[in-house]
Amino acid sequence: MASSFQYPTTSLSKELTQLIPIEIYEYIISFLDHSPTSKSCSLTCRSWLQASWKRLFAGTILMVHRENIDDLLEIVERDAHFMTIIRFVRGLYLEQGGSLRLPTWSDSEERDKFKEAFQFDEYLPLLVGFKSVRMLKLGWIRGDTGPPTALSLQNNFGVGVTALELNSVILSSPSQFFEILRALPQLTSLMLVGLKFNSGRPSEDAREAPGMTLVDTPKPPQLQELYCNVTEDIADFIFSWFAFHGPIPIETVAVGLFNGSTNSKVSRFLCESGSTIDTVKIWDAYSQDDFDLSPCVKMRTLRMGWIHLSSSSPPGSETFVTDVLKTVSSPYLEEITVVLQILVSNSPGVESDLGAFDWRGLMSVLQQPHFRNLRKFCLSVSSHTRVVKQALMKHINPVIASGKLPFNPDVFHVVAWSRTEFRGHW
Numbered sequence: 001m002a003s004s005f006q007y008p009t010t011s012l013s014k015e016l017t018q019l020i021p022i023e024i025y026e027y028i029i030s031f032l033d034h035s036p037t038s039k040s041c042s043l044t045c046r047s048w049l050q051a052s053w054k055r056l057f058a059g060t061i062l063m064v065h066r067e068n069i070d071d072l073l074e075i076v077e078r079d080a081h082f083m084t085i086i087r088f089v090r091g092l093y094l095e096q097g098g099s100l101r102l103p104t105w106s107d108s109e110e111r112d113k114f115k116e117a118f119q120f121d122e123y124l125p126l127l128v129g130f131k132s133v134r135m136l137k138l139g140w141i142r143g144d145t146g147p148p149t150a151l152s153l154q155n156n157f158g159v160g161v162t163a164l165e166l167n168s169v170i171l172s173s174p175s176q177f178f179e180i181l182r183a184l185p186q187l188t189s190l191m192l193v194g195l196k197f198n199s200g201r202p203s204e205d206a207r208e209a210p211g212m213t214l215v216d217t218p219k220p221p222q223l224q225e226l227y228c229n230v231t232e233d234i235a236d237f238i239f240s241w242f243a244f245h246g247p248i249p250i251e252t253v254a255v256g257l258f259n260g261s262t263n264s265k266v267s268r269f270l271c272e273s274g275s276t277i278d279t280v281k282i283w284d285a286y287s288q289d290d291f292d293l294s295p296c297v298k299m300r301t302l303r304m305g306w307i308h309l310s311s312s313s314p315p316g317s318e319t320f321v322t323d324v325l326k327t328v329s330s331p332y333l334e335e336i337t338v339v340l341q342i343l344v345s346n347s348p349g350v351e352s353d354l355g356a357f358d359w360r361g362l363m364s365v366l367q368q369p370h371f372r373n374l375r376k377f378c379l380s381v382s383s384h385t386r387v388v389k390q391a392l393m394k395h396i397n398p399v400i401a402s403g404k405l406p407f408n409p410d411v412f413h414v415v416a417w418s419r420t421e422f423r424g425h426w
Contacts, residue, residue, distance in 0.1 A: 061091035061135070064127075066118035072127075079129045086129050092157075094127075095139040096120055120145045124152035133157055136184070137165040143172045143198045147179070154183035163189035163225075173199045174237070178218050191227035195234050214244040225252040229283055232258035239265040247273040256284030263291040270295045281305070287316060288323040299330040305339040309353040322361035328370070335376045339417055342383050350384050351391075359395035367399070372406040380417040389414040 064072055075084050096118055120141065125148065136157055153161075161184045171177050174197055181187065220242050228238055235255060242248065243265065250273045257263050267290060270277070274295030281303045293299065304324060308317050316323070321338055342350055366377075381388050392414060400409045 060089065061093050061137070062089045063093040063095065065095040069118050069123060073123075076127060076129055084129075088132050089130055090132050091135040091137075092130060092133050093137040093139065094120070094124075096141055120152075121148040124149055124156065127152070128156055130157060131160065133160055135163040135165075135189075136161045137167060138169065138180075139167040141166070141169040141171065143170045145171075145176070150176075150179035150183045153180060158183050158185060160186065162186050163191075165191040165193065166195055167191075168194040170196045170198060173197055174212060174217075181221060182218065185221070187221040188223055189225040189227075190221070190223055191225075191229075192234070192238065193227075193229045195230050197234075214241060217241055217244070219245045220248060222248055223250055226250060227252075227254040227281075229254070229256065232256075232262045236262045236265050239269040243269040243272050247275075249273075249276050251276060252279040252281070253277060254281035254283060256286070257282055257288060257291055258284065258286050260287065260289035263287065263289055267292040267295075274299075279303075282324070285317070285320050288320050291324065291327065293324065293327040294329040296328075297330050298332055299328070300332050301335045301337075302328070302333060303335075303337040303339075307338060307340050309340055309342050309357060318356045319358040319361060322358045322365055325362070325365045331370045332373060333371060334373055335378075336374065337376075337378045337380060340379060340381045340388065342381055342388070350387055354388060354391040357391070359391065363395055363399045367404045367406065369406050374407040374411055376413065377411050378413045378415060380415050382417055385414055385416050 072086075075086055078084055079086050120138070136153075164181075164184055164187055166180075171180075177195075177197070181190075226242075228235055230238070235258065239255070239262075253270075255266055257266070270292065274293075275297055277296045277299055279301040280293065280296060280299060283305050285304055285307050293302070302324075304321055307320055325336075342353065366374075379388055379392060392412060396409065396412060399405055
């Protein structure tokens with residue numbers, strides 16, 4: 001018979017509680033994965049507050065824009081006197097203006113007032129105390145920032161920031177871009193989305209860019225991740241710049257393939273740094289010309305997105321996947337994901353679109369021995385999942401029956417694409 005005896009419990013005295021190192025509380029609370037519980041812990045006692053906030057804000061991104069900047073500055077001022085949440089924020093998104101997420105006004109005077117309410121040069125110097133920020137995102141810069149922006153980034157965030165995202169940014173010149181990067185010397189992850197310059201970009205040929213050549217540019221940061229969702233001219237500049245300065249210890253690269261000229265710059269970069277690359281993500285699949293994955297000898301993951309299958313597809317879309325896979329040399333490749341965009345309104349013609357896809361070429365290239373470690377081949381589709389699966393099995397079954405696949409045929413999957421894939425974050 002189980003005993004019903006219970007040991008008496010008593011609360012620790014305040015004196016004894018204060019003797020317990022904060023690291024003990026942090027270790028215990030680190031096992032919590034439920035936000036309401038972490039919030040309750042933060043309200044339990046002063047000794048648990050710091051550990052609870054650290055846990056609560058570890059995965060939280062604080063978004064600052066023209067509507068809440070004044071409220072944030074009040075917290076910053078308060079932090080000078082006692083502990084506030086800003087010391088534990090690890091992700092910070094600063095949005096200057098122009099986003100559709102923010103309200104619009106019919107009255108022009110009111111609109112103009114809010115338009116000028118948040119300028120980086122004016123407010124960044126005031127954002128002190130963010131000691132834990134590791135991921136910094138700057139959005140909707142419109143070429144109206146100057147040296148104070150880079151200086152404030154260096155003074156307030158430079159020591160700790162390891163990941164930077166520039167989203168929908170128009171800078172006055174490439175020099176300003178380099179100043180921002182120089183202000184954050186610990187960067188290991190860089191994401192560029194919608195980056196543009198008001199003035200020309202540097203070139204290897206002084207005749208093309210008389211103001212600055214690649215010789216005049218600083219060395220890139222020692223990145224582990226590079227996400228480059230930009231237009232072909234900016235992609236051309238970014239990868240020319242990286243390749244010009246030699247190899248970096250990159251592990252993940254995401255880029256769009258637009259044309260032979262841009263693709264050759266990306267391939268040159270891969271030739272310099274490809275030996276350390278683990279993951280390659282192709283966001284925009286327009287052309288495979290002059291693109292080469294053979295330098296990525298340790299690549300484990302390859303993802304190709306937005307392969308259009310319709311009558312209006314870019315030329316070469318049907319063979320894009322096959323052409324890219326023909327350049328693969330890594331014997332360590334474990335995962336291939338292909339995102340297919342099939343128009344929902346194209347239901348009567350979806351089978352003909354799928355029929356035009358280079359299934360035969362795909363099956364042929366996958367029989368190469370260096371694909372022997374493949375563990376997953378996923379077709380992620382925008383619609384018609386059942387029809388795509390039928391088309392896949394129609395072409396894969398004869399190869400399976402022949403025994404020519406160097407890997408387990410169970411690796412093939414067809415799934416509906418996720419929201420992260422739609423937004424290009426996969």
